[in-house]
Amino acid sequence: xxxxxxxxxALVCGASKGLGRGCAEALVREGVNLVVNAxxxxxxxxxxAQLREEGARAAGAAPQVxxxxxxxxTPEGRAAVFGAAGGPGKDFDIVVTNAGGxxxxxxxxxxxxxxxxxxxxxMLTPIELIxxxxxxxxxxxxxxIVNITSSAVKAxxxxxxxxxxxxxGLTGFVAxxxxxxxxxxxxxxxxxxxxxxxxxxLVGTINAAAAxxxxxxxxxxxxxxxxxxxxxxxxxxEFGAICAxxxxxxxxxxxxxxxxxxxxxxxxxF
Ligand SMILES: NC(=O)c1ccc[n+]([C@@H]2O[C@H](COP(=O)([O-])OP(=O)(O)OC[C@H]3O[C@@H](n4cnc5c(N)ncnc54)[C@H](OP(=O)(O)O)[C@@H]3O)[C@@H](O)[C@H]2O)c1
Numbered sequence: 001x002x003x004x005x006x007x008x009x010a011l012v013c014g015a016s017k018g019l020g021r022g023c024a025e026a027l028v029r030e031g032v033n034l035v036v037n038a039x040x041x042x043x044x045x046x047x048x049a050q051l052r053e054e055g056a057r058a059a060g061a062a063p064q065v066x067x068x069x070x071x072x073x074t075p076e077g078r079a080a081v082f083g084a085a086g087g088p089g090k091d092f093d094i095v096v097t098n099a100g101g102x103x104x105x106x107x108x109x110x111x112x113x114x115x116x117x118x119x120x121x122x123m124l125t126p127i128e129l130i131x132x133x134x135x136x137x138x139x140x141x142x143x144x145i146v147n148i149t150s151s152a153v154k155a156x157x158x159x160x161x162x163x164x165x166x167x168x169g170l171t172g173f174v175a176x177x178x179x180x181x182x183x184x185x186x187x188x189x190x191x192x193x194x195x196x197x198x199x200x201x202l203v204g205t206i207n208a209a210a211a212x213x214x215x216x217x218x219x220x221x222x223x224x225x226x227x228x229x230x231x232x233x234x235x236x237x238e239f240g241a242i243c244a245x246x247x248x249x250x251x252x253x254x255x256x257x258x259x260x261x262x263x264x265x266x267x268x269x270f
Pocket of ligand 1: 013014015016017018019020037038039040041043070071072073098099100101102148149150151152194195196197198199200201202
């Protein structure tokens, strides 16, 4: 299916590896030009080079890929990515918000500073990115925002309290913003909720679970996968394909939604 977004410009944050990279790959294959962001310059440059090759191979028209190494949770980092697209965020047609998740732990150990860091990275940063881009999108009559959040928004995970809390704040904000006046002007905002996907981030949470329970890492992996109806972790490629669909022309009537990708792990009817 042609997603109708070839030639558009997308900002994909946290894109050097993992889920952000999966989204960047799926978009570049559709011929979307990219500004990709992560903090480590070397890893990001390598990814950008591979994305250029992937785009040239799949999309034919060799989409542009610009790498901006910056911390997206800072005002300076956001200014750097907006500068790369030629203006203060007005030129992006698609924005995929993403950054590292907060550390796991016990809520008794988190002080105010820990909470401020989590809220800043996983709630206020996506809101700042939305604020900077939606009006330009609405003026041009097309825009897609996809926030990478977490299945923890629907089914909280005890050791990820910082994530449960901060991302729920973003989810509430998006529910209102997506239904504001921008909805009638071609702009959609949706959240994409990963369950367990095989990335470096997952390795971190598995190690924490192993340390907490005294089980081996292999045992935790086996038990986690057995608890997922699909019987396995998801892949960044599967995640990216859903993201690209949410960014498509065809998904224009879908906004304010929380789309869960978890291999059936969430047990509810809705
Ligand atoms: N994987 C899962 O199963 C899962 C499940 C639920 C939720 N999530 C959430 O989904 C998001 C992505 O997870 P992932 O598994 O893809 O993680 P990952 O494999 O660790 O990749 C994270 C990416 O984000 C970049 N990044 C981190 N902090 C950043 C910052 N401040 N500014 C710019 N880039 C930053 C990293 O590069 P640098 O380190 O070089 O910046 C890397 O490219 C996280 O918020 C995670 O909590 C993941």
